[in-house]
Amino acid sequence: AQSVTQPDIHITVSEGASLELRCNYSYGATPYLFWYVQSPGQGLQLLLKYFSGDTLVQGIKGFEAEFKRSQSSFNLRKPSVHWSDAAEYFCAVGEGGRRALTFGSGTRLQVQP
Amino acid sequence: DAGVIQSPRHEVTEMGQEVTLRCKPISGHNSLFWYRQTMMRGLELLIYFNNNVPIDDSGMPEDRFSAKMPNASFSTLKIQPSEPRDSAVYFCASSLADGDNEQFFGPGTRLTVL
Numbered sequence: 758a759q760s761v762t763q764p765d766i767h768i769t770v771s772e773g774a775s776l777e778l779r780c781n782y783s784y785g786a787t788p789y790l791f792w793y794v795q796s797p798g799q800g801l802q803l804l805l806k807y808f809s810g811d812t813l814v815q816g817i818k819g820f821e822a823e824f825k826r827s828q829s830s831f832n833l834r835k836p837s838v839h840w841s842d843a844a845e846y847f848c849a850v851g852e853g854g855r856r857a858l859t860f861g862s863g864t865r866l867q868v869q870p
Numbered sequence: 871d872a873g874v875i876q877s878p879r880h881e882v883t884e885m886g887q888e889v890t891l892r893c894k895p896i897s898g899h900n901s902l903f904w905y906r907q908t909m910m911r912g913l914e915l916l917i918y919f920n921n922n923v924p925i926d927d928s929g930m931p932e933d934r935f936s937a938k939m940p941n942a943s944f945s946t947l948k949i950q951p952s953e954p955r956d957s958a959v960y961f962c963a964s965s966l967a968d969g970d971n972e973q974f975f976g977p978g979t980r981l982t983v984l
Contacts (some may be wrong), residue, residue, distance in 0.1 A: 851971035
């Protein structure tokens with residue numbers, strides 16, 4: 758069965774600093790990988806996705822993520838964090854033919870002024 | 871595009887009462903998912919449908935929970951009888967079955983069972 762691990766429950770960064778959120782997955786084949794963001798009281802919004810091709814993918818709001826098969830990782834990055842990026846971030850993996858996604862436990866990002 | 875629509879947005883009920891949550895997926899999407907989010911357990915998949923047919927309901931906690939999708943534009947999640955431990959945010963999401971798994975989420979229903 759597939760699984761997703763987000764080892765950091767809570768991260769605090771200063772505004773303008775760089776950000777990296779970690780995601781590791783367990784899956785036999787090439788997975789479909791996603792990062793979603795959830796602002797307080799809101800649903801989940803897709804930031805970016807990967808399922809083939811270039812292993813560095815660009816998303817909305819200046820985010821990017823890199824798929825590293827050798828490390829089973831799909832870390833999310835942003836070079837300069839804005840206060841509005843404070844939210845919870847979820848990594849998810851899908852199996853392609855199977856429609857359901859498996860979500861990680863989430864990383865809550867706090868941004869200090 | 872209206873996105874995934876869920877109603878009600880908030881529901882407060884008393885233990886033992888029946889609760890019905892509703893979802894309208896994005897037009898043209900043929901996969902629909904119900905999730906539950908709690909602090910303790912995070913985001914859990916309850917059930918999903920392809921072309922109105924339930925495919926995997928292994929995440930449904932117990933017989934008190936049931937879900938239906940009578941047509942392509944409507945789904946319900948029912949809890950009968952409700953218990954305080956059912957308090958959570960319930961999300962509905964939809965996607966294209968022939969797509970890349972990207973799911974579009976509704977705003978959620980915050981359920982509080984007293």
